[in-house]
Amino acid sequence: MQPSLLQQKFDRLRTLLTEMGSVVVAYSGGIDSTFVLKVAHDQLHEKAVGITAISSTFPALELEAAERVAQEIGARHETVETDQLAIDDFVRNDASRCFHCKADLYHLLGDMRQSRAAAYVVDGTNLDDLGDDRPGIKAAREWGVRSPLVEAELSKADIRILAKDLGLSNWDKPAAACLSSRIPRGNMITLEKLHRVEKAEAVLHREGFRHFRVRDHGEIARIELTRDELPRLMESDRCAEISTKLKALGFKFVTVDLEGYRPGGVTLS
Numbered sequence: 290m291q292p293s294l295l296q297q298k299f300d301r302l303r304t305l306l307t308e309m310g311s312v313v314v315a316y317s318g319g320i321d322s323t324f325v326l327k328v329a330h331d332q333l334h335e336k337a338v339g340i341t342a343i344s345s346t347f348p349a350l351e352l353e354a355a356e357r358v359a360q361e362i363g364a365r366h367e368t369v370e371t372d373q374l375a376i377d378d379f380v381r382n383d384a385s386r387c388f389h390c391k392a393d394l395y396h397l398l399g400d401m402r403q404s405r406a407a408a409y410v411v412d413g414t415n416l417d418d419l420g421d422d423r424p425g426i427k428a429a430r431e432w433g434v435r436s437p438l439v440e441a442e443l444s445k446a447d448i449r450i451l452a453k454d455l456g457l458s459n460w461d462k463p464a465a466a467c468l469s470s471r472i473p474r475g476n477m478i479t480l481e482k483l484h485r486v487e488k489a490e491a492v493l494h495r496e497g498f499r500h501f502r503v504r505d506h507g508e509i510a511r512i513e514l515t516r517d518e519l520p521r522l523m524e525s526d527r528c529a530e531i532s533t534k535l536k537a538l539g540f541k542f543v544t545v546d547l548e549g550y551r552p553g554g555v556t557l558s
Contacts, residue, residue: 299451302441303332311336311407313398315434316366317347318355320462321413321445323362324452325437329411330364338365340401342394344373345483346467350494358459371397373469374480382478386469388424395432410434416444463500471504485538492534496527500550508541513550 292300306312306329314326316339329337341347341355352368359366371393373379379389398410412429414436419426429436438448452460469478471486482505489503489510498518504511512531514522522528522545532543 295447298441298443302328302437305437305440307332309409313402313407313410314339315398315412316341318351318358319465320452320459321415321448323358323457323459324448325411325413326364327362327455327457330362338367340398341368342371343368344371345480346373346469348468348487351465361458369397380478382472382474382476385424388428391425391428395428395434399432411437414439415448416442471502488538489535492531502550510535510540510543511546513546516549
């Protein structure tokens with residue numbers, strides 16, 4: 290029987306990674322990079338290592354989840370510290386912010402690749418990402434990073450199906466983005482703002498919400514949730530408790546965006 294198109298793509302991914310021989314995976318713990326790490330580990334074993342960059346823009350909750358999933362896979366996993374706040378072009382928070390963040394990451398991973406004698410740095414960019422404005426992809430290409438999911442023509446939907454079949458516990462994990470994306474474009478990124486957003490989103494996480502963002506507009510915290518989760522947020526006791534906790538972080542007003550959660554959010558100040 291002819292294998293399905295999805296199986297053909299999966300086989301192509303496994304072949305690509307096998308042919309690479311050894312890889313460093315830019316591993317954030319999101320489903321895309323997790324899937325790459327899982328397949329790379331299955332094909333290359335100790336010649337595949339996932340590396341997670343730790344910085345003030347990366348939530349502690351995401352790091353804990355990334356470490357847990359890497360352990361479940363049995364893959365080699367390392368962390369390395371970096372500091373985007375030392376990059377003036379990043380702190381300025383203009384349209385090129387993501388480029389400077391990713392350039393810093395890939396420079397770092399390129400050095401680690403050489404020290405480990407790995408053949409390639411690979412990331413979790415998938416086919417759907419190519420339709421978005423992604424300065425980070427430009428940075429990846431400039432630093433010679435390969436995107437095996439793109440090369441195998443795998444979409445986000447494909448990846449979730451295959452990840453579930455492989456038993457990955459985070460196969461349905463919502464998309465994540467670094468904390469700096471919560472600060473409107475043109476507003477300077479500071480450590481204080483990043484910490485405040487991280488603490489605000491931890492409040493929503495503890496309440497069991499899954500798809501959310503807390504955007505920092507100075508005195509205003511703007512909560513984005515998927516529309517199916519809005520009714521639970523608006524329950525009077527829960528709403529009042531969340532508002533109180535966010536105001537304790539220094540926000541004067543707590544608002545809910547009626548358009549709901551949307552990846553990327555707005556870029557207006």
